[in-house]
Amino acid sequence: MFSSWSGIPTKEPVPGVKMRVLTGERVQMVLFEIDPHTEIPQHSHPHEQMGTVLEGSILLKVGNEERLIKKGDAYIAPPNVPHSARTLDERAVVLDVFSPPREEYR
C-alpha cells in the first residue's frame, strides 16, 4: 500500500502542530509539523514511541532527560515514560512511530 504524506489529511492535536497518520496493524507512523514556539505538554501512554527529526529541531524531554534534538537525531520514549517537547525559534518536522498504533490517532 502506497501513500504520499501530502495526500493524507492533517489533524491539529495541539495548536501549532499538524499531524498526518499512517496506521498499520502493529505500527503507526505519524509525521508532525510543528510551528516555532509551540509546546506539546507532558504526556505518557502505554505505546512505545520512537522518532527522528527530519527538519529543524525540538527541545525534547523524555523522563528526566532533556535535549535539543536536530535533523539526524532520534529518540526512544519507552512505554509509560512521560515526555514533552517544544520548538524554539525554528519549525520542526518529526517522524514518530508508535507500537501498538494509537487508536485516537487513526
Place this chain on the structure above:
Amino acid sequence: MFSSWSGIPTKEPVPGVKMRVLTGERVQMVLFEIDPHTEIPQHSHPHEQMGTVLEGSILLKVGNEERLIKKGDAYIAPPNVPHSARTLDERAVVLDVFSPPREEYR
C-alpha cells in the same frame, strides 16, 4: 534515550546498501542509504514493515504493485507480503520501521 543516526555503526546487508538500526521493545527504526543502481532482492518476513523516502527515490514492489516512490512518499508492506526495491540513477535514503523488531538487524 537519545541517539544520532551518524553515531550508529553501519551494516551492509546487500552491496550498495548501508543501514543503521535503532531497536526498541516493540518497534525498530532502520535508516537505509542505498547507492544508485542497487537492488534489494525480493524477500518477505512476518514482521510488519512501513517506510518513507527521505531523499531520492526507489522503485518499490510490494506484492504485485510496483511504484517509483520519492521523498515524501510512504508505504506499508504487510506481514509476509513479498517485496523488493531498486534504485535507478539516484541514491535514496529510506527510513523503515519494523514491528516486531527484526532480530537479525539488532
